[in-house]
Amino acid sequence: MADQDGPAPAAKPRRPAEYRPGGRTAPASQRGMRQQNLSLVLRTVADQGPLSRARVAAHTGLTRAAVSSLVEELRGADLLVESGPEPGGRVGRPGSALAVSDRGAAGLGLEVGVEHLGACVVDLRGEARVWSRTAAANRGRAAAQVLADLAAVADEVVRQASGQGLRPVAAVLAVPGLVGSAPGTVEHAPNLGWRHEAVVPLWPGTLPVEVENEANLGALAELWSRSVGPDFVHVSAEAGIGAALVIDGRLFRGARGFAGELGHVPVRPDGPPCACGARGCLETYAGEAAVLRRAGLEGVAMDPVGALGERARAGDARVVAALERAATAMGTALAGAVNLVDPAAVVLGGAYAELGEWLMPGIRRELERRVTVRPWQADALRVSAHGRRGPLLGAGLTTVRRILDNPGRFTLP
Amino acid sequence: MADQDGPAPAAKPRRPAEYRPGGRTAPASQRGMRQQNLSLVLRTVADQGPLSRARVAAHTGLTRAAVSSLVEELRGADLLVESGPEPGGRVGRPGSALAVSDRGAAGLGLEVGVEHLGACVVDLRGEARVWSRTAAANRGRAAAQVLADLAAVADEVVRQASGQGLRPVAAVLAVPGLVGSAPGTVEHAPNLGWRHEAVVPLWPGTLPVEVENEANLGALAELWSRSVGPDFVHVSAEAGIGAALVIDGRLFRGARGFAGELGHVPVRPDGPPCACGARGCLETYAGEAAVLRRAGLEGVAMDPVGALGERARAGDARVVAALERAATAMGTALAGAVNLVDPAAVVLGGAYAELGEWLMPGIRRELERRVTVRPWQADALRVSAHGRRGPLLGAGLTTVRRILDNPGRFTLP
Incomplete structure (x- = not known):
């Protein structure tokens, strides 16, 4: 239910940041145009601000008059604020800079x-x-x-x-x-x-x-905080291994919402049985349970990823070997993903981001070996900026x- | 160069059916609206026609008057024609049906x-x-x-x-x-x-x-001839093995245009060396050369796929076994692709479409085994309607x- 005291009902339930290209176009309308242009102005300031009205006009292709009218509406709703003189600009209203509100x-x-x-x-x-x-x-x-x-x-x-x-x-x-x-x-x-x-x-x-x-x-946190460009595969590993595909700045979900099941990509067709019923899935090599077993840490219940990092940092050879084996499997599965989807970057996120020191070299090696149609750039593989906070x-x-x-x-x- | 006698210059060089979702919106304009609506009317008739003007209005949400004006412009350019009375409709102009021109x-x-x-x-x-x-x-x-x-x-x-x-x-x-x-x-x-x-x-x-x-x-031929819905993976196999990803009715190319390299998805990480420099790629199991070698048909130069089909049809056990091995590898690589991309369908196209009788059971079996997060529908795997003509x-x-x-x-x- 919307807060009765709020200014407007919140979004009706639909999926966040849905990936919706092309398709049939609805007839364009005047009202739709104004809505579009309000968003255009607000996003321009959010992305590039602080900006003067004149610069907003230059960035958007809208007229100065249109920008002024749209800005008034956005200020009235507390979405934009005047943030004082534009950096490097003249003092006073015409050059005063607009910023997105912090309230x-x-x-x-x-x-x-x-x-x-x-x-x-x-x-x-x-x-x-x-x-x-x-x-x-x-x-x-x-x-x-x-x-x-x-x-x-x-x-x-x-x-x-x-x-x-x-x-x-x-x-x-x-x-x-x-x-x-x-x-x-x-x-x-x-x-x-x-x-x-x-x-x-x-x-x-x-x-x-x-x-x-x-x-x-x-x-999406990775995308919106601009720690990576608009086309990447984000790997989230902990108990399970999932991937999110971000394409042209949108989350890609697949035809039925099941895209990104990296954990069940086959690494070896006749590998160990997986809980999913298949054999040799990535999770049977690199999932938390498989790594803990190899590392001899099956008993660890609270924050097993933290425990793996601690032992690896202390030089525990068995833990380091278990992580190396997981990294090789992750690199193999990711090489398949990169060959199929051609992302500009691969980001290691979730709790495994903390294990990057031990996982990244093996993942990178497999990508370099197996992505050969066009050379794989080593820096296209990176550790998440947010990790568990993402x-x-x-x-x-x-x-x-x-x-x-x-x-x-x-x-x- | 555009034909000087032609009515208008043809498209400037850009990629066919590019996949371009979302992104920043340009300011909407009146002229852009008319262009959009011309296309809306023409595509509506192309997809659903023959249709009366009234039905076009109902389908598009445009007014009758707007439809009439747009239709006149499209008729003037020989893009739409009157095709006589609308099926089941009244006789005469108001109910007469519009169709896309065959000239x-x-x-x-x-x-x-x-x-x-x-x-x-x-x-x-x-x-x-x-x-x-x-x-x-x-x-x-x-x-x-x-x-x-x-x-x-x-x-x-x-x-x-x-x-x-x-x-x-x-x-x-x-x-x-x-x-x-x-x-x-x-x-x-x-x-x-x-x-x-x-x-x-x-x-x-x-x-x-x-x-x-x-x-x-x-x-794209598969998509536009409506032999499949808007979300599918199309496998084209012959000398090499490629895939095209169609997402929401558009070709998906990846960040740098290299998406769909199914042939270099690893099937076994330590498998045979591939021409690409890696090991165990799908092509080393299912590419034409690999299959011919297994089948004992290395000498065949002209239309090797046709030769494989002929021998398989004649019951050559070695050829059938070679195709079965290729099918298993294709199914394994496709299972990874389906887990990652979640297409609604997988289409076997190109020359290999002619080998569907021997390839499809093995591909289907691997998909059923390895796509388990949600059940794989057997009929979501199909042979291309166009094969080599596609x-x-x-x-x-x-x-x-x-x-x-x-x-x-x-x-x-």
């Missing part, structure tokens, strides 16, 4: 992890202004209980944000599982024990909420991007 | 194969009206010579089309090689012996020409689709 409408990010709950508030500039991560044993707990706990965390975070003049207008929830085509439903989150869980109706909070896979949100940041940013893409919803009376 | 502007498809030259003319309805395929030993010949021969074939085809009232406005050339980002340049066509070949300046014909990879055009048909259709997408170029004085 008002904001995004609430939420996260249910296997061992934690998270919440954050991200402002229109993309900055996380409030951040909370608390330990919680969520494995096997009923979704309603988990969400009730999360709502309490969220309330506290929203309260703190309110003290900074921020008003979250919608929430996005990151979950470690497959989000189905039914809106708001987690199809399968094996490590939580959730299956066909309709999360949205269980959400006790007041803001509208959407659900999204954590690996996808981690990839999904929650991406959840908050999703709402911020929605506001930038459709500010009209917030400026209309 | 006037058309697309010229061209093909350079290793052992043949091809040309065709496709009308606005998507029908190939003239078709020519002639044997030619192109391996190792200079590109200029090959193109001179092809121009002669093209002239004859255009002459025949002209007798049917058809006027090709642009040509697209299918080549068995990698088309680079430099327009009109074939980066590498190993079986022709072409490398960094700037084909467009060598083209002696009068129509403007563009170059495109044959596997991509085969996939690339040439796709080349002709590319221009037709351009006309439908941008009819304004042909209606402006």
Whole structure:
């Protein structure tokens, strides 16, 4: 439900940052044009600002008069602010610089992890202004209980944000599982024990909420914080291994929303049996359980990735060898992915980002060996800028991007 | 160069059916709106016609008056015709049905194969009206010579089309090689012996020409003839094994145009050495040369795929076993592709389509075994409707689709 005191209802439930190219064009309209142009101005300032009105006009191709009218509407909705004289420009109104507001409408990010709950508030500039991560044993707990706990965390975070003049207008929830085509439903989150869980109706909070896979949100955080260009494969590894494909700045989901199942790409057709029923999947070589077994650390329950990093750093040869074997398998599967999808970059994200020191050389070696149609650039493989923080940041940013893409919803009376 | 007698210059050189999602929006304009709406009307009739003006209005959301004005412009350019009373409708002008013209502007498809030259003319309805395929030993010949021969074939085809009232406005050339980002340049066509070949300046014909990879055009033919939905992987196998990814009705090329290199997806990381420098690539198991070697048919030079089919049909156990081994490898690599990209269908195209009887069961078995996150539908794997004819048909259709997408170029004085 939309907050009754809020200026406008938040986004109707649809998937964040959906990848929707071409297709049939609807008839263009005057009203649609103004909505488009409001977004064009706001995104231009968000991407390039602070900017004077004149520079906004130059960047967008709109007339000065049109820009002034659009800017007034955006200022009235607290989406843009005057930030004083433009850097290097003249003093006074005509040259005064516009910036995206650091108050008002904001995004609430939420996260249910296997061992934690998270919440954050991200402002229109993309900055996380409030951040909370608390330990919680969520494995096997009923979704309603988990969400009730999360709502309490969220309330506290929203309260703190309110003290900074921020008003979250919608929430996005990151979950470690497959989000189905039914809106708001987690199809399968094996490590939580959730299956066909309709999360949205269980959400006790007041803001509208959407659900999204954590690996996808981690990839979006990478994209939107500009730590990588618009075409990349983001690998999220921990209990499972998933990938998110970002193509031309959008998340690519596949025909039925199941794209990115890197963990079940065959590495050796007759390799070890996988929990999925097939043999030789990447997860049987590089998933957390397989690596812990090889490393002789099967007993570790809390933060096994942290434990692997600690032992590797201490020079434990068995752990280092286990990571090297995982890296070779990841590089092989990623070589297939690169040959198929031709991304400009591959980003190692999620908790495994912390193991980059031991994983990156082996991944890079396999990519160099196996991507030969055009030479593989060594620096096209990199470690995530956000690691474990990515999904929650991406959840908050999703709402911020929605506001930038459709500010009209917030400026209309 | 554009034909001086033609009504309008043909498309400026850009890639056919490029996949271009989202991105920054340009300011909308009145003129852009009319262009969009001309295309909307023309494509609606092409997809759903014959249709009355009233039904066009209902389908598009445009007013009756707007439809009438747009239709007059399209009729004036010979792009739409009145096709008599609408089926089931009233007699007379108001209910009379509009159809896409079977005369006037058309697309010229061209093909350079290793052992043949091809040309065709496709009308606005998507029908190939003239078709020519002639044997030619192109391996190792200079590109200029090959193109001179092809121009002669093209002239004859255009002459025949002209007798049917058809006027090709642009040509697209299918080549068995990698088309680079430099327009009109074939980066590498190993079986022709072409490398960094700037084909467009060598083209002696009068129509403007563009170059495109044959596997991509085969996939587009599949798409545009509606033998498959808008999300699929099209496998083209012959001397090499390539795939084209069609996503939401558009060809997906990857960040640098190298997507779809299915032939170099690793099947076994330590498998046989591949010509590309890596080991265990799909081509080392399923490429034509590998299959011929296994089948004991290394000597066959002309149409080896035809020879394989003939022997398999005659019950040659060695040939059948070689094809089965190729199918297993193709299924393994495709399982990885399906897990990554989640297409709604996989289409076996190119010359290998003729071997479907022996290849399909093994491919299907591996897909069923290895795509387990969501069940693999057996009928999502199919044999191409066009097989070897696909690339040439796709080349002709590319221009037709351009006309439908941008009819304004042909209606402006």
